[in-house]
Each structure stands twice: as C-alpha cells, then as structure tokens.
Amino acid sequence: MADDDFEQIVSQHYEPLYRFAFSLTRSEADACDLTQQTFYIWATKGHQLQDRSKVKSWLFTTLHREFLNTRKRHVRFPHVELEEGIEDLPVVSPDVVNSLDGVQAVEYLGQVQEPFRAALTLFYMNDASYQEIADILQVPLGTVRSRISRGIAQLKQFILAGTCRRTAEDA
Numbered sequence: 001m002a003d004d005d006f007e008q009i010v011s012q013h014y015e016p017l018y019r020f021a022f023s024l025t026r027s028e029a030d031a032c033d034l035t036q037q038t039f040y041i042w043a044t045k046g047h048q049l050q051d052r053s054k055v056k057s058w059l060f061t062t063l064h065r066e067f068l069n070t071r072k073r074h075v076r077f078p079h080v081e082l083e084e085g086i087e088d089l090p091v092v093s094p095d096v097v098n099s100l101d102g103v104q105a106v107e108y109l110g111q112v113q114e115p116f117r118a119a120l121t122l123f124y125m126n127d128a129s130y131q132e133i134a135d136i137l138q139v140p141l142g143t144v145r146s147r148i149s150r151g152i153a154q155l156k157q158f159i160l161a162g163t164c165r166r167t168a169e170d171a
Contacts, residue, residue, distance in 0.1 A: 009046075010039055013059050020060060024067045034070070038063040108158040116151030123148055 017038060021031035041062050049058055112120060118137060122128040128136065133144045 006043060006046075009042065009055060009059075013056060014039075017059055017063055021063055021067070024064070030070075034063060034067055037066050041066070104162070105159075108155055108162060111158050112151050112154045116147045116154060119144055119147035120151040120155065 014035065018031055018035045021034040021038075022028065025031050025034060038059055042059060046055075046058075049055065109117060109120060119133055122133045122136060123130075130141055130144050130148075133148075134141045137144065139147075
C-alpha cells in the first residue's frame with residue numbers, strides 16, 4: 001500500500017472513527033488510542049482487504065473489535081491503584097525476599113506444574129513476550145496469560161511454604 005493511499009484513508013476516515021470510538025469509550029484519550037490502534041492494524045493488515053470499497057466498514061468493524069477486546073481485558077485485569085489494592089497483595093516479609101537466592105528460586109520453579117512452568121520460565125528467565133510464548137508453546141495468547149498467572153500463584157505458595165519451613169528449621 002502506498003503512503004499516499006494510507007494518508008488518504010486516514011484523512012477520510014479519522015474523524016468518523018474517532019467519534020465512534022468516543023461514543024464507545026466516553027474518554028478522549030481512550031478514543032484517540034482506539035482510533036490509532038485501528039489505523040495501526042490497517043497499516044499492517046489492510047493489504048489483505050480485496051474489495052477497496054469496503055475500507056470504511058473494515059475500519060469500523062476493526063475499531064469495534066478492538067474496543068471489545070480492550071473492555072474484556074479491563075474486566076479480566078482491572079486497573080487498581082496501588083494504594084487501593086495493597087490489602088490484596090500477599091504478605092511477604094523483606095527477610096523472606098532477602099533470604100531467597102537464585103538457586104532456591106529455580107528449585108521452586110521446578111516444583112510448578114508443567115504447563116505453567118514452561119510459560120513462567122519463558123517469561124521470566126528468557127524475557128519472552130506473551131506473543132512469543134504463545135508461538136513457542138503453540139497455544140492462544142489467553143492461555144499464556146492464564147498459565148503465567150496460575151504459575152505465579154503456585155510459585156508464591158512454594159516460596160512461602162519453603163521459607164516458613166526454613167524459618168522453623170532455623171529456630
């Protein structure tokens with residue numbers, strides 16, 4: 001797709017797309033983000049559209065799907081200010097954190113059930129993105145998020161149980 005074509009499509013459809021996004025999000029910043037994301041998707045995937053007369057409907061459909069995906073993400077992973085969510089965080093004393101070394105962390109990671117361990121290892125030890133992990137493990141992106149979340153929960157249990165056991169042994 002030529003740059004002129006892209007610029008023409010943006011100038012022709014930006015304002016109506018933004019208004020649609022604003023009606024969905026009721027926030028200027030979110031509407032801007034959603035509109036920009038839609039044009040990003042167009043820039044990367046728009047060449048797949050066979051019938052150029054359907055650009056407008058393609059853009060509006062894409063924007064709506066992105067809005068639904070964003071809303072679903074916000075429901076599953078709500079934004080919580082740190083001060084508000086502090087009581088939900090596990091209580092781990094600084095002594096526990098300081099006493100945990102890399103070898104012990106890897107040992108605890110080895111105790112995590114397999115489907116969760118692979119995702120955790122790729123994420124934390126190989127700095128792989130969610131998408132890279134999904135490609136490597138050949139699972140959907142949502143499954144990667146779920147496995148990492150569940151793996152973290154198991155890892156926390158093993159660390160807390162292990163440090164409690166060590167503290168009792170030291171006494």
